[in-house]
Amino acid sequence: MPWWFFRRRSRGSLSAAHAADPVQPSSGWHLGEVALPRLQGSRRYLQEQPYLLPKDLGEVNRLDFQHYVLRAALHSNYLAPIGQPRRILDVGCGTGQWAFELAQQFPQAEVIGLDLELVKASASPPPNYRFVQGDILHGLPFDDNSFDFVHQRLLVLAIPQAAWPAAVQELARVTAPGGWIELLEVGTALQDYLPSGPATQEFYQLGSQLAALRGIDTDGTVMRSLARYLEEAGLVNIHYQALDVPLGEWGGRIGSLMALDLREVWKAISAPIAARFGRSEQEVLALIEQAHREWNSFHTSCHFAVAYGQKPI
Template sequence: MDGQETQVSLAQRELVGVGSTHPRRQAIAQQPTVRLAQASSVAVFARRYLIDTDYLLPKDLIEANRLDFQHFYLKHVLKSNYLAPLNKEQVHTILDVGCGTGRWVIEMARAFPQARVYGIDLEWSTPPQKLPPNVAFLQGDVLEGLPFSDHTFDYVHQRLLALGIPAKKWPFLLQELQRVTAPGGWIELFEGGDTFVNAGPALRLFIEWYRQACKRAGYDPAIMDRLGNLFQSLGLRNVRLETLSVPVGPWGRHEGVMLQKNLMATFPGLFPLLQQQLNIDERQFNIVLREINREMEIMQVEYQYYVVYGQK
């Protein structure tokens, strides 16, 4: 057994209550493995998706590489891995909901060596490196409830899960985030909506496709604009919502080029959604994507992210 496997094994033992010493490290049970299916679309879009889940984007090596790239881009934009005003001396337990490849979890574990940092996802895979001793991962569907006791975490983080949360399930998810947060703890969400400034014709068409397909499938990209109100409805204190307008394309220099690459790697993963809901064919989709990339090269496009945090 190598070092990483040893760390994971020890983390899993602690998650079920073995060797737990902190009062908020509660016993939990791992969720069963999610069934997987290979996309049956045309070969160029043959990506791996999870079935029997609400997550719309792929879960494969291509997507894992994109998520890692996205993590480093967002850290560059935010100049941090979080914006909530955390007191390091008071943070002993951290949860990342939808942890993906685990990059954020690992970096937070190193930044908060005194804390236990947990990541949960439908399917997680860690980078090929030795895990910090204070990291723990588990597999589960957060929309079925978080497998933690009330008041477990000092800080709960969730990032870019809009394409995995149907509109009708947002209230339940937010209640779950609040439930597992300790009194005085912080909840922080980082999301991207569907707002582009100075979008060209092709990008505007794609956005319209996306909005229509999401609506038919039961998703609401516009919910990002209401995150602040949703947080306040939970009774959270010190709620703050920030809208970040970031450049897309060469006009934004390194930052803009990075976001352009990330978006152009994200959009192909939405093809099955558009094909199923709107009957968009491969040829039409390819033409629009090529034109979007061209527009981003020559226009001063901006994209909007949303950050909201509040204290329980």
């Protein structure tokens, strides 16, 4: 069985009383079906998952920062014409900040954030928000046709490239007729960071080799296929929008903030890269700092894309 294969869980709904309990999938891919290379370093990595980034306090802070950068770049939290949804699902919710803001924007809606772990406990979450522990690779623990708006973004480093079509089909399964799915992803090919200098190119080669060992997309296929995934999942009224976001002070406030965020992403995998390819971590960190300077001098931009589509009524 290919390691990216997964079966859906039972499609029985998860009651509110058990919403915070860990999901126990009945089947799915497990560590041992494939030898995932260990991510070495002082930060906390999920060794049993293909996810390439850490799961720790430093990543929590970065995810919150990234949320505000993306909201500023998009001028919104979403682009789909969702109307007044009754139920909203955020798959891979991270810190929950996006879902919190949607819960505040739509107080009449039930908003659910789903992720591998509850990474940031909130003392006062919106009353219409709840967290569910789960994994898209094991199937979503919700009934068919459950949500009016299903949102997922920046999981290209978490979902193996070969699993993307089935993952989007699972998103479509839980979307209600007339409801919308929105996907936002960043490019993973060197051509998605242009023009690029020698340090950027060298780090990309190292990072892409590490990602490939975990089945992660390294040539930008996922970002460029978002509309196709939605179409194959049976959605209609599909829209695809490419976004070029500047990296560096040359791009103003958004450029400065996006460069800071990307530098932290690269630093988060500096130790695993160093360990895997026989470099010192100091050498890798110096390479990242050189790349960070290059983005400003070369006027580098980073490519993102948003795709959304509607489930037929």
